[in-house]
Amino acid sequence: xxxxxxxxxxxxxxxxxxxxxxxxxxxxxxxxxxxxxxxxxxxxxxxxxxxxxxxxxxxxxxxxxxxxxxxxxxxxxxxxxxxxxxxxxxxxxxxxxxxxxxxxxxxxxxxxxxxxxxxxxxxxxxxxxxxxxxxxxxxxxxxxxxxxxxxxxxx
Numbered sequence: 001x002x003x004x005x006x007x008x009x010x011x012x013x014x015x016x017x018x019x020x021x022x023x024x025x026x027x028x029x030x031x032x033x034x035x036x037x038x039x040x041x042x043x044x045x046x047x048x049x050x051x052x053x054x055x056x057x058x059x060x061x062x063x064x065x066x067x068x069x070x071x072x073x074x075x076x077x078x079x080x081x082x083x084x085x086x087x088x089x090x091x092x093x094x095x096x097x098x099x100x101x102x103x104x105x106x107x108x109x110x111x112x113x114x115x116x117x118x119x120x121x122x123x124x125x126x127x128x129x130x131x132x133x134x135x136x137x138x139x140x141x142x143x144x145x146x147x148x149x150x151x152x153x154x155x
Contacts, residue, residue, distance in 0.1 A: 021091035029154035033147040034083045038076065040146065044139040056135050058127035083147050090151045101152035105145030113140035
């Protein structure tokens with residue numbers, strides 16, 4: 001109810017702008033942006049920070065990483081949710097220029113995803129939380145900026 005009131009107040013209508021945009025989303029753009037984010041993740045985590053990542057977690061870099069369905073499918077689902085949420089916000093905010101898409105991606109990437117990366121890392125299970133955050137945050141910023149650009153370019 002509060003969300004509806006806030007959105008109605010912003011839009012000046014009694015309708016929820018966020019949920020009205022689902023029909024306006026270019027679902028092919030969502031798929032493309034998600035694939036791009038997954039490819040970027042593979043490059044980032046598999047190549048760029050592959051050796052440093054276990055160190056940030058306090059693990060032996062030569063030991064195999066834990067595997068399983070949650071560790072394989074979970075990041076894909078989370079990426080899809082982030083891209084879909086980004087698409088909803090791009091439509092609801094009517095972002096239509098590439099420059100605005102970059103700014104939006106930076107605001108979300110830094111303001112939400114980077115902050116949450118550090119928030120999650122600052123607990124006793126992460127022996128090097130700042131290092132972990134510094135390793136992960138760039139991926140979230142880059143993928144959100146690129147995803148926002150893809151979503152806007154394909155609107």
